[in-house]
Amino acid sequence: xxxxxxxxxxxxxxxxxxxxxxxxxxxxxxxxxxxxxxxxxxxxxxxxxxxxxxxxxxxxxxxxxxxxxxxxxxxxxxxxxxxxxxxxxxxxxxxxxxxxxxxxxxxxxxxxxxxxxxxxxxxxxxxxxxxxxxxxxxxxxxxxxxxxxxxxxxxxxxxxxxxxxxxxxxxxxxxxxxxxxxxxxxxxxxxxxxxxxxxxxxxxxxxxxxxxxxxxxxxxxxxxxxxxxxxxxxxxxxxxxxxxxxxxxxxxxxxxxxxxxxxxxxxxxxxxxxxxxxxxxxxxxxxxxxxxxxxxxxxxxxxxxxxxxxxxxxxxxxxxxxxxxx
Amino acid sequence: xxxxxxxxxxxxxxxxxxxxxxxxxxxxxxxxxxxxxxxxxxxxxxxxxxxxxxxxxxxxxxxxxxxxxxxxxxxxxxxxxxxxxxxxxxxxxxxxxxxxxxxxxxxxxxxxxxxxxxxxxxxxxxxxxxxxxxxxxxxxxxxxxxxxxxxxxxxxxxxxxxxxxxxxxxxxxxxxxxxxxxxxxxxxxxxxxxxxxxxxxxxxxxxxxxxxxxxxxxxxxxxxxxxxxxxxxxxxxxxxxxxxxxxxxxxxxxxxxxxxxxxxxxxxxxxxxxxxxxxxxxxxxxxxxxxxxxxxxxxxxxxxxxxxxxxxxxxxxxxxxxxxxx
Numbered sequence: 001x002x003x004x005x006x007x008x009x010x011x012x013x014x015x016x017x018x019x020x021x022x023x024x025x026x027x028x029x030x031x032x033x034x035x036x037x038x039x040x041x042x043x044x045x046x047x048x049x050x051x052x053x054x055x056x057x058x059x060x061x062x063x064x065x066x067x068x069x070x071x072x073x074x075x076x077x078x079x080x081x082x083x084x085x086x087x088x089x090x091x092x093x094x095x096x097x098x099x100x101x102x103x104x105x106x107x108x109x110x111x112x113x114x115x116x117x118x119x120x121x122x123x124x125x126x127x128x129x130x131x132x133x134x135x136x137x138x139x140x141x142x143x144x145x146x147x148x149x150x151x152x153x154x155x156x157x158x159x160x161x162x163x164x165x166x167x168x169x170x171x172x173x174x175x176x177x178x179x180x181x182x183x184x185x186x187x188x189x190x191x192x193x194x195x196x197x198x199x200x201x202x203x204x205x206x207x208x209x210x211x212x213x214x215x216x217x218x219x220x221x222x223x224x225x226x227x228x229x230x231x232x233x234x235x236x237x238x239x240x241x242x243x244x245x246x247x248x249x250x251x252x253x254x255x256x257x258x259x260x261x262x263x264x265x266x267x268x269x270x271x272x273x274x275x276x277x278x279x280x281x282x283x284x285x286x287x288x289x290x291x292x293x294x295x296x297x298x299x300x301x302x303x304x305x306x307x308x309x310x311x312x313x314x315x316x317x318x319x320x321x322x323x324x325x326x
Numbered sequence: 327x328x329x330x331x332x333x334x335x336x337x338x339x340x341x342x343x344x345x346x347x348x349x350x351x352x353x354x355x356x357x358x359x360x361x362x363x364x365x366x367x368x369x370x371x372x373x374x375x376x377x378x379x380x381x382x383x384x385x386x387x388x389x390x391x392x393x394x395x396x397x398x399x400x401x402x403x404x405x406x407x408x409x410x411x412x413x414x415x416x417x418x419x420x421x422x423x424x425x426x427x428x429x430x431x432x433x434x435x436x437x438x439x440x441x442x443x444x445x446x447x448x449x450x451x452x453x454x455x456x457x458x459x460x461x462x463x464x465x466x467x468x469x470x471x472x473x474x475x476x477x478x479x480x481x482x483x484x485x486x487x488x489x490x491x492x493x494x495x496x497x498x499x500x501x502x503x504x505x506x507x508x509x510x511x512x513x514x515x516x517x518x519x520x521x522x523x524x525x526x527x528x529x530x531x532x533x534x535x536x537x538x539x540x541x542x543x544x545x546x547x548x549x550x551x552x553x554x555x556x557x558x559x560x561x562x563x564x565x566x567x568x569x570x571x572x573x574x575x576x577x578x579x580x581x582x583x584x585x586x587x588x589x590x591x592x593x594x595x596x597x598x599x600x601x602x603x604x605x606x607x608x609x610x611x612x613x614x615x616x617x618x619x620x621x622x623x624x625x626x627x628x629x630x631x632x633x634x635x636x637x638x639x640x641x642x643x644x645x646x647x648x649x650x651x652x
Contacts, residue, residue: 058398092431101430108397109430113421119387120422123394123402130350130376130400151417154387161382316432317466319490324466325569325601326519 016067043265047212080302115149125164137223145176165223178251206234353405409444424467451627457588481516521568527557590618
């Protein structure tokens with residue numbers, strides 16, 4: 001991989017991490033009601049987003065995909081308008097944080113319902129296939145828990161039968177809120193499920209952004225060229241509680257988290273880039289400071305924006321102004 | 327053209343497919359089989375498997391995939407083979423399709439038509455007989471139509487296909503081959519939310535929809551020999567619903583009988599009764615009466631059980647007579 005791309009991977013990972021940190025701080029300061037972090041997912045999301053072709057591909061994400069959304073071009077300010085639930089938020093302040101919508105970027109609106117979006121991804125893929133748009137594909141992301149849902153199975157089977165150009169990207173962090181993978185399924189590798197649908201499946205180290213990029217890039221290329229869907233499992237870990245409203249000490253040992261922290265992909269990847277002489281320690285420090293400054297500006301800019309008006313409650317229910325009674 | 331309801335649906339779908347390349351039909355057995363009622367007969371040969379999509383047996387995925395297609399600019403017409411089979415797709419309809427425009431603040435929309443045959447009196451037993459409208463009419467963001475005559479079927483199906491929001495298009499099985507009429511060849515539309523006075527009268531207003539409009543008209547014709555003049559309103563649309571036509575009729579007749587096959591409790595009639603009670607209470611010369619399906623979980627298979635569930639035109643005539651004599 002080119003040095004410039006490796007630098008970009010690190011930039012995306014750092015941006016993701018720093019925004020998460022700020023969001024939890026804002027929550028503890030009482031400035032926002034809710035935060036939802038992806039610590040431990042940065043490498044997987046940076047790698048996958050680098051494989052995404054802007055202006056061509058479509059991303060159907062899940063709620064823990066801040067890094068993916070940023071990676072395909074979502075402006076940082078949009079993250080904070082979402083966190084502060086401002087009028088300028090991509091949902092007009094309706095959605096939880098990290099439920100973005102940006103049609104121009106190919107970033108698809110989702111609900112919080114686990115796995116409900118996976119069939120939508122197949123629909124986007126089939127629309128591309130129907131219009132004979134070779135060179136485009138859909139990246140659909142979800143967690144390990146989603147793979148227990150019937151809707152998930154229906155969508156993957158459907159995609160395989162139709163050979164839809166979709167890459168199903170599972171970020172397996174081992175925990176569905178409080179339920180560990182061992183209570184979610186009897187298999188170790190979620191990628192094993194792929195054979196049941198007749199599509200390729202592979203497992204990659206989700207802490208290694210280059211490995212994730214390679215796997216997602218190959219799968220997207222196959223989909224873009226008519227080769228059909230595939231399932232990629234990136235094994236990572238959720239360092240934070242499920243959300244700011246969760247207390248993970250009720251269901252997992254702090255030692256488990258500490259052990260996983262020793263494999264934190266951020267310092268690991270920083271070290272690798274220094275060893276490869278792609279970055280110096282000073283350059284990384286400078287990059288972090290620049291990102292911090294950028295985030296700080298976006299945060300305060302968003303905080304100063306206007307809130308949605310109460311009137312907006314009733315807009316965009318239908319295209320027109322239909323009420324239940326005419 | 328001289329058609330029954332099956333042929334009206336088929337001709338209207340055929341015209342739409344010819345007219346608009348964005349339209350695709352997807353569902354179980356819609357391809358080679360041509361739908362279990364032969365509504366899409368020969369479409370596969372004419373329009374090909376990319377537009378007439380035989381899907382896996384997967385209702386949730388049928389709607390989920392169609393939602394994705396609609397969000398990406400196609401105009402999918404999804405079929406649920408029998409309304410009784412729609413519940414696996416409940417989340418996709420209520421949680422996803424109906425909320426797409428709202429949650430993305432108009433960035434993404436869901437122009438989707440879901441066609442499904444419903445209703446009893448066809449020896450369909452527990453799982454091929456039910457009415458589903460009350461379970462969906464609670465949902466803002468969704469529209470529901472239930473035309474029962476060929477001319478209305480054609481006009482409302484064209485309106486549904488042109489509509490930018492998700493629509494549940496209900497076809498009562500018992501009306502499929504009930505009557506043939508001459509209807510216009512061109513692709514006219516009937517506005518969604520507009521009721522139709524199928525018979526004018528001065529003594530009593532009957533509000534109904536679906537198959538029971540046919541029976542109510544029979545009963546009203548019978549009563550005219552007894553000098554009882556009954557006005558029969560066919561709602562045609564369930565959401566939005568036509569308040570104006572109902573209130574105008576009541577200002578003339580001052581008596582309201584609501585007839586539907588779906589259960590009484592929490593049904594369409596309850597909403598109409600509440601509306602009339604709050605907006606036209608002093609117009610009424612008799613209590614509002616509802617003649618509805620019984621409060622049992624389902625229709626039975628045996629003739630006696632099915633007959634006991636359905637409401638006959640004789641029972642309707644009796645209720646009409648009692649109301650006028652009140």
